[in-house]
Amino acid sequence: MKSIIEKDLENLSKNLYLESPDLWIEFLDKVNSGIFDELVLFFATKYNYISIIKYAIENNLIDINSKSRNKEFDTIYDHLVYVARQNNYKGFSDYLNSLKNPNKEISLNTKNDKIKSETKNKDINIPSVICQKCKSNIFEVGYIVCENKIFKFSHEENKPVETGKEDLNSVICYNCKSLIKDTTPKDLEALCNITTCINCKNDLRNSGIVDKRNLYYNKKLNKFDLGDTYYACGKCEQAISNQQKDYFKLK
Ligand SMILES: [Zn+2]
Numbered sequence: 001m002k003s004i005i006e007k008d009l010e011n012l013s014k015n016l017y018l019e020s021p022d023l024w025i026e027f028l029d030k031v032n033s034g035i036f037d038e039l040v041l042f043f044a045t046k047y048n049y050i051s052i053i054k055y056a057i058e059n060n061l062i063d064i065n066s067k068s069r070n071k072e073f074d075t076i077y078d079h080l081v082y083v084a085r086q087n088n089y090k091g092f093s094d095y096l097n098s099l100k101n102p103n104k105e106i107s108l109n110t111k112n113d114k115i116k117s118e119t120k121n122k123d124i125n126i127p128s129v130i131c132q133k134c135k136s137n138i139f140e141v142g143y144i145v146c147e148n149k150i151f152k153f154s155h156e157e158n159k160p161v162e163t164g165k166e167d168l169n170s171v172i173c174y175n176c177k178s179l180i181k182d183t184t185p186k187d188l189e190a191l192c193n194i195t196t197c198i199n200c201k202n203d204l205r206n207s208g209i210v211d212k213r214n215l216y217y218n219k220k221l222n223k224f225d226l227g228d229t230y231y232a233c234g235k236c237e238q239a240i241s242n243q244q245k246d247y248f249k250l251k
């Protein structure tokens with residue numbers, strides 16, 4: 001009988017074969033030589049095979065804190081976290097998070113993770129606000145909302161007493177304690193609503209959704225090639241999430 005990891009590698013390799021035979025060959029070469037590098041882990045994350053990530057990390061086959069080959073990310077860890085979040089793989093995000101915060105108890109049951117993500121209620125919009133400093137989703141690591149307490153000296157009590165409170169509209173990342181710019185606690189609540197644009201926070205039912213298409217400049221022919229179509233917020237033109245697409249029954 002094959003182990004879970006062997007089965008998952010086999011299934012992942014099938015996914016890759018369909019995506020690109022070139023990548024598939026590169027992937028097989030690496031895996032057959034026992035190399036679990038950023039490329040292998042990237043595809044394991046993209047196709048939701050958490051067992052492969054765990055296998056590579058737990059057997060010290062990769063140092064995920066080493067530099068990413070993708071210039072947009074500092075480390076391989078940051079790269080994988082980004083891919084997991086993009087796809088809303090909650091089990092992945094939790095696992096990767098637990099590597100940074102080992103004190104937190106987290107269920108690492110691969111089977112449950114898979115079932116959970118498959119039966120996930122499509123109406124739930126999993127919001128994501130990424131802290132610029134530590135690259136965590138503040139909805140996952142938590143955020144701090146501050147309140148100012150106002151004190152005045154009281155003659156009756158002969159000491160300062162609280163005379164009022166005011167909400168500070170700032171939001172602070174609980175993980176690294178840095179300020180999250182351009183957002184308020186109210187914005188964060190609105191984000192949990194599936195009809196809210198994840199960028200400008202307007203309600204998509206008011207701002208509308210536009211059908212857009214990318215055009216790519218083709219240097220050789222000096223013309224623009226037609227790229228993929230996508231749906232975007234009518235106000236800020238940011239692409240809507242897959243859940244929002246499902247919610248509004250857009251194909
Ligand atoms: Zn942070």
Ligand SMILES: [Zn+2]
Nearest residue numbers: 197200233236
């Ligand atoms: Zn918008």
